[in-house]
Amino acid sequence: MTPGPVSAQRGGRPVVTFSGARLAFGDRVLWDGLDLAIEPGEFVAVLGPNGSGKTSFLRVLLGQYALRSGTVETTEAVGYIPQQHADDADPMAIRGRDLVGFGVDGNRWGLGLRGRARRRELVDRALDAVDARHYADAPLGVLSGGEQQRLRVAQAVVSEPDLLLCDEPLASLDPTNQHVVVDLIDRRRREAGTAVVFVTHEINPILPYVDRVLYLVGGRFRIGTPEQVMTTETLSELYGSDVEVLRVNGRLVVIGGEDAHHCVAPETPGSRPA
Numbered sequence: 001m002t003p004g005p006v007s008a009q010r011g012g013r014p015v016v017t018f019s020g021a022r023l024a025f026g027d028r029v030l031w032d033g034l035d036l037a038i039e040p041g042e043f044v045a046v047l048g049p050n051g052s053g054k055t056s057f058l059r060v061l062l063g064q065y066a067l068r069s070g071t072v073e074t075t076e077a078v079g080y081i082p083q084q085h086a087d088d089a090d091p092m093a094i095r096g097r098d099l100v101g102f103g104v105d106g107n108r109w110g111l112g113l114r115g116r117a118r119r120r121e122l123v124d125r126a127l128d129a130v131d132a133r134h135y136a137d138a139p140l141g142v143l144s145g146g147e148q149q150r151l152r153v154a155q156a157v158v159s160e161p162d163l164l165l166c167d168e169p170l171a172s173l174d175p176t177n178q179h180v181v182v183d184l185i186d187r188r189r190r191e192a193g194t195a196v197v198f199v200t201h202e203i204n205p206i207l208p209y210v211d212r213v214l215y216l217v218g219g220r221f222r223i224g225t226p227e228q229v230m231t232t233e234t235l236s237e238l239y240g241s242d243v244e245v246l247r248v249n250g251r252l253v254v255i256g257g258e259d260a261h262h263c264v265a266p267e268t269p270g271s272r273p274a
């Protein structure tokens with residue numbers, strides 16, 4: 001289903017380059033010695049148990065957290081899909097169209113007539129890309145989780161980013177809406193070569209799209225293709241305990257490890273494996 005990274009064809013420079021990067025809060029080291037270049041069009045999944053540093057990784061890319069040592073360089077054109085319900089705005093006071101507009105110009109409303117027309121054109125195009133024009137004038141608060149998440153994708157891509165940062169954008173969506181949202185993100189990647197960094201607890205909904213996994217556990221990490229990282233041997237080594245990775249009907253099931261509860265058994269949505 002995935003066309004894979006387009007970096008080779010585009011010959012583009014990396015949109016993210018970490019060199020010898022270390023992130024720590026006080027004595028707590030989240031990762032150290034991180035060398036990672038993310039190419040245009042690459043889809044990188046960031047996985048790991050609660051508190052392993054996934055959101056902090058995005059915050060470094062957003063320029064909100066400084067590295068303790070090493071360097072990170074990123075493209076300036078960054079789009080961001082936050083966790084659901086992370087918006088500051090009152091959901092009954094803003095419309096979907098307003099949310100998408102914030103992606104064009106933040107909260108600047110003092111645009112001239114020309115600016116307003118251009119803004120509307122960009123917003124309408126982004127709304128069409130996620131098929132949300134028909135509910136864009138309703139208050140955000142009356143929309144379903146899936147509808148809201150489509151608007152957040154539109155907000156993130158309206159500024160034409162080279163890099164799209166996604167913080168658990170599928171959380172609390174049903175499988176159908178998960179598929180719709182991942183597909184919208186992947187379409188942006190395929191059509192515009194936008195690199196995607198996707199933080200998630202559950203790899204299965206995005207597995208067909210993922211080029212590389214960054215797996216964080218307790219101050220350590222592994223980077224590689226899903227086939228390299230999501231193995232019994234690699235995860236057992238990373239967790240420092242017995243972890244078993246099974247492939248069943250194209251889905252990955254991780255048994256053991258601190259995050260075993262994040263994995264949904266195949267064919268039994270909603271169940272909680274041991």
Ligand SMILES: Nc1ncnc2c1ncn2[C@@H]1O[C@H](COP(=O)(O)OP(=O)(O)OP(=O)(O)O)[C@@H](O)[C@H]1O
Nearest residue numbers: 025026030048049050051052053054055056057201
């Ligand atoms: N600004 C900060 N100051 C101090 N500690 C922080 C700060 N931001 C994050 N941390 C700590 O760093 C660790 C990693 O947090 P982070 O939110 O990145 O984890 P996560 O992998 O996204 O977790 P979850 O899966 O629960 O969302 C946590 O222990 C958190 O308390």
